[in-house]
Amino acid sequence: MTMATAATTDPMLPQPYSVRQVIKETADTFTLTLEPPNGAGGNRFQPGQFSMLWVFGVGELPISISGDPAERDRLVYTVRSVGQATLALVSREVGDAVGVRGPFGTGWPVAEAEGRDVLVIAGGIGLAPLRPVIYEVLHNREKYGRLVVLYGARSPRDVLYRKELAAWGRQRETQVLVTVDYGGLSWRGHVGVVTTLFKYARLQPARSLAFACGPEIMMRFVARDLETHGFARENIYLSMERNMKCGIGFCGHCQYGPHFICKDGPIFPYDRMRPLLEKYEL
């Protein structure tokens, strides 16, 4: 059995990819572009899916794919360095090897959004798993209604993909609003939590789908406010996160109520998540 065959049949076997590029997004967040060993294309993924990335000798991490689904010759990940394994991952240099398993999990229901307005709400590094949705909509503009991106970061220096945010905002039928929780005096944008942007969003809730990703508590605030603004629960999707290990629903590390986040998610409709979001210590 060749390595490629083994990889397609055994989801537990990592494929050795090599680092093509590392971009420093903020002081602690980096975007890595990985390419397969033979440089071939064929890396299909759905926006919202994740991979398990091995830093050999250190450990394995679940990381959402943040690149363009149309670029099949690479996989792109945006990683925040918060611990030993993520620090090791973002410290990789061009040419270094990283093991890749996946892609795993469900994606954002972008096909269901066709013909409708799309509201993307991201907090912090939660913009990374939503960036493929934005690419998808912008590449297929005629299929969708308005695209509204609402992004909240902790401070101006924590804002990801600054140039892209500005470029997306210049596209037709696209509105991009960025806010920060703590603004310095040189910041000329919005100050306030991401939900304070809802009133500026120009879309029709009754014909829209909302995709939200960020810290769980932020998504709880977001979902509740979206309901107040006229969104039906089944039209709100959240990206959930728990400690994922195998990525395929075997090990049970990421069990969340009756769901395995890695296999049944990480994307779930809010109406299925709402009872669980309100449980203490789950």
Next chain:
Amino acid sequence: METLEHIIAEHSFFAGLESYYTNLLTGCASNVRFDAGTYIFKEGEEANEFYLIRTGKVALEIFAPQRKPIMLETLGEGEVLGWSWLLPPYQWRFHAHAVETVRAIALDGKCLRTKCEENHDLGYEILKRFAHIMEQRLEATRFQLLDVYRVGR
């Protein structure tokens, strides 16, 4: 030409308010403009009005000793600035700084308080709307205090 009454009636803060009341409010209203960089009001000053923002952006700021001002929140088109006119001691608690040129309708607080005392139905309508704004901003402040994007949460 847009009349003051029409502008008030069209502002989201007064959405659905009966024309009888918007007519009463118009007697207390005036058009105002603040250039970018100017202060609309400052902490400790007497609070005699509130503003319906039509265009532009306002930053609410608070001062701490030996620090630059801290920007708490920004308000923009369609929002309401100021409720200190409504409750004693009628003093502003923050600075309001026009970060962009602001066009707004100013409503005279003393005039409005008098009308609300005379007409409790109007008073209740105003209070309900301000209570809603206060609830939204309290919740946003709680959310902000959680500091959800901080590393190590």
